[in-house]
Amino acid sequence: MEHIAGHKPALTWVVRICVTILVVLWLIPTVGLLVSSFRDRDDISASPWWQAPFPAEQTFATRIAGEAVQQADGYLLTGDIHDLPEANGAGRITAFGVSRSAPTGIAAGDTTDLPKGGTLTVHPDGSFEMLTPEAPDAKGQRLYFAAEVPPEFTTANYESVLYANGMAQAFINTFTVTIPATIIPILIAAFAAYALAWMEFPGRGLIIAGIVGLLVVPLQLALVPLLRLHNDIGIGQSFVGIWLAHTGFGLPLAIYLLRNYMAGLPKDIIEGAKVDGATDFQIFTRIILPLSFPALASFAIFQFLWTWNDLLVAKVFLPSDSESWVMTRKIADDLLGSRGGDWGILATAAFVSIAVPIAVFFLMQRYLVRGLLAGSVK
Known part of the structure; x- marks a missing residue:
């Protein structure tokens, strides 16, 4: 009776318990950060966040x-x-x-x-x-x-962070970096993934092996050579430079993810389109791209979260003046430096910086699993 269709596995409760534990472990620091963002420095020093409702x-x-x-x-x-x-x-x-x-x-x-x-x-x-x-x-x-x-909650921390000098500009700079750095690698990787999945040409296997190898190469190894290259070609430390840097660092995962998904699409659809006279570009734009939306959205989530929360690449490839700082650098070099003991301000700044990634994740999370599991089964 164990393999009858519709019969639930005996260990379903184990899976549910494990998922519940993972969700709780993820929520605990997030809730703590949110609660701390509404408390002042003295309250945070006097008691932990879970005792915030009590004197x-x-x-x-x-x-x-x-x-x-x-x-x-x-x-x-x-x-x-x-x-x-x-x-x-x-x-x-x-x-x-x-x-x-x-x-x-x-x-x-x-x-x-x-x-x-x-x-x-x-x-x-x-x-x-x-x-x-x-x-x-x-x-x-x-x-x-x-x-x-007695417990006291205030929005003064949010007023200090949101109206702090340069924070609004840092928020705009973060979007200026994140949106192009997410769209550009998706466009390039989509074309490359289609070619590696459905087009026959010499050396295709070596290229795929090289892309898989690049997945394990730490990006820190390429920071200095890439910055020297940017200086030599004239883009130096600029928004164009950081767009290209994030594009280069994100392409191996993007191509690998999209190629696996496209290779798992029904072959009959591609062959039928070729019999009807469709070119590779028409097949790519009218068939492959619409069917590959879950994989595209999956990589977009990864790339957006990585770029939004990045500090190292932003420090290397963006100008050092405060007008070009993103939020992570604004928090690390300004708020953390000048208010290192004001945990209320730091918690508020951290929660403001993760609010957008959390919203993006929950809006697109249904595509995440579909994109990651694509190509794993036939």
């Missing part, structure tokens, strides 16, 4: 000063920590201290001795009483305290 404990430093009331046993100063500017956003007080070595060594509600004499009591609601033998000076008493801060 987090943060440490504050301030000075308490003011006019004390003279009493029989000294001078009494009272007030509320929440009224101090440094305690903005603080909630329930959990601990406090008067020295930097032990900033939260005393539980809220307890009383501690001050270094210069006197006592200090800080309550969980933020009220405090400081009793000193002499009138407090204008400088005030240093106070450290830990407080629960």
